Amino acid sequence: MTLTEIxxxxxxxxxxxxxxxGAIGLLRLPDLYxxxxxxxxxGAFGPALILIGLLLQQPSLGNALKVGLALVIQLATSAVGGxxxxxxxxxxxxxxxxxxxxxxxxxxxxxQAGQEHPGYSRPDGDL
Amino acid sequence: MTVKSVLNWILGILWIPVYLxxxxxxxxxxxxxxxxxxxxxxxxxxxxxxxxxxTDFEVSTLANLVSLTPGSLTVAARQDPATVWVYSMxxxxxxxxxxxxxxxxxxxxxxxxxxxxxxxxEDLERDEGGQRL
Amino acid sequence: MxxxxxxxxxxxxxxxxxxxxxxxxxTGADRGTGSDMVFYGFVLLVAILGIRLExxxxxxxxxxxxxxxFLAAISLARLTAGGKR
Numbered sequence: 358m359t360l361t362e363i364x365x366x367x368x369x370x371x372x373x374x375x376x377x378x379g380a381i382g383l384l385r386l387p388d389l390y391x392x393x394x395x396x397x398x399x400g401a402f403g404p405a406l407i408l409i410g411l412l413l414q415q416p417s418l419g420n421a422l423k424v425g426l427a428l429v430i431q432l433a434t435s436a437v438g439g440x441x442x443x444x445x446x447x448x449x450x451x452x453x454x455x456x457x458x459x460x461x462x463x464x465x466x467x468x469q470a471g472q473e474h475p476g477y478s479r480p481d482g483d484l
Numbered sequence: 485m486t487v488k489s490v491l492n493w494i495l496g497i498l499w500i501p502v503y504l505x506x507x508x509x510x511x512x513x514x515x516x517x518x519x520x521x522x523x524x525x526x527x528x529x530x531x532x533x534x535x536x537x538x539t540d541f542e543v544s545t546l547a548n549l550v551s552l553t554p555g556s557l558t559v560a561a562r563q564d565p566a567t568v569w570v571y572s573m574x575x576x577x578x579x580x581x582x583x584x585x586x587x588x589x590x591x592x593x594x595x596x597x598x599x600x601x602x603x604x605x606e607d608l609e610r611d612e613g614g615q616r617l
Numbered sequence: 618m619x620x621x622x623x624x625x626x627x628x629x630x631x632x633x634x635x636x637x638x639x640x641x642x643x644t645g646a647d648r649g650t651g652s653d654m655v656f657y658g659f660v661l662l663v664a665i666l667g668i669r670l671e672x673x674x675x676x677x678x679x680x681x682x683x684x685x686x687f688l689a690a691i692s693l694a695r696l697t698a699g700g701k702r
Contacts, residue, residue, distance in 0.1 A: 366620040369665060373624035375512060376661060380631035382519040383638045383654060389646050390557060390571045391526060392638075394515050396650055397554045399631070400657050402512040407624075407664055411676065414668045423676045430683040431660075432504075436551035438653055438690030440558045443571065445698035446646030447559055456524065459578070461532035462560060462569045 365413030372406030379403065387454035389446045393439050400435030404428075489599060496594030503591055504552065511554035515573065529575040530559060533585045535566040536593065543568070546592055550585060621669050628665065632658035649693040656686045 358366075375398055382395025405428060412424045447462065518525060537543045543566050547558040550570055560569040572581045635658065638651035660682045667675030 365668075369668060370620050370624050370627075373627040373661070373665070375516070376658065377627045377631045378516045378519055380634040380654065380658075382515065383651065384634055385519055387524070387526070388528075389644060389650065390559075391528065391573055392647070392650055393557055394554050394573055395519060396654055396657075397552065397557070398512045398515060399654055401552055402508055402554070404657065404661060404664075405508065407661055408679075411664055411668055415671075415673055417673070420673060420676060423680055427676070427680045427683055430680065430687075432552060433548060434683060434687035434690070435657070436548040438687060438694070440547060440551045441691050441694035442646055442649050442653065442697070443557055443559045445649070445694040446644060448698050449645060451644045451646050454526065454528065456526040457528045457530075458575060460530040462530045465532065465560075465569070 361413045365410040368406050368410030368413065372403045372410060375406060376403035389451040390443060393443050397439055401432055404431050493598040500591065500595050507553045515554040526573055527575050528571065528573050531570050531572055531578060531581040533568050533570055533582050535568060535589060537566045537589065542596055546589055549588055549592065621665060625665055628658050628661050645697040649697050652693065653690050656689060660686060
């Protein structure tokens with residue numbers, strides 16, 4: 358094995374482990390929105406490492422173009438998918454964890470609906 | 485448009501992937517550490533951030549960049565006036581999250597405006613706690 | 618048992634965990650998130666299998682998969698949100 362192949366192997370392993378970390382986050386994090394941040398690790402960071410590792414394993418011009426294209430598409434679409442899912446969850450009232458300190462969006466949505474909103478929904482104290 | 489501003493513009497475009505890789509790495513390490521160690525250090529918030537972006541492309545690219553960084557997520561966006569609502573996992577204060585998104589916006593506008601970026605709005609009509617003034 | 622095999626195993630375990638989230642819920646958006654994750658795992662399995670089998674053809678499939686997964690995520694989100702926009 359050459360040096361680039363070894364580095365490629367290690368990058369693939371690191372990407373797979375990052376994917377595993379994101380999956381554990383899907384179990385462990387408290388609410389939908391923080392879980393989506395865990396999925397960002399799996400959907401953007403893990404694939405980026407694995408695709409670069411793939412390129413180092415089989416270096417050629419055609420592969421570089423295809424891997425670059427896959428990387429750009431994956432980064433762009435995983436972010437859009439995450440945002441769409443967060444929005445859908447918010448609109449259907451997905452519960453928020455206790456750690457959530459304040460929420461500007463509920464104020465905005467209330468004002469759009471023509472309702473008065475009594476200040477921000479945040480715990481009193483140390484902000 | 486001078487030669488200097490065009491050079492600055494090209495440099496801005498070239499810097500975007502570098503900053504993106506850096507943000508992706510540090511954010512992943514931070515959220516990964518949060519996941520793998522016991523206990524919870526999350527102090528989350530939904531923060532409204534007014535923007536200087538004007539076109540659809542700028543607003544959607546900024547929303548994408550924010551979503552791509554683990555630890556922050558765009559929940560909603562509005563075109564006129566340009567605003568994004570950002571879910572941030574680690575919120576020290578309202579102002580710190582706004583400054584974080586604005587730093588990202590600075591780097592984006594450097595790449596999308598050949599004529600140079602407009603000045604940042606100083607008056608965000610919020611105090612540090614996020615209360616509307 | 619090489620490094621690549623360990624990577625394959627890690628991705629498969631992740632997909633099983635994500636399936637658990639799909640079954641468990643509790644909201645529709647959580648299920649959508651889980652199925653999104655299962656799809657990313659599938660794309661990565663194809664990419665790693667390309668290294669394992671030492672063929673370049675599977676990279677094309679990865680490119681197509683990333684495009685299709687986007688449509689799946691968006692339509693799941695629309696489905697979850699119901700009529701609301």
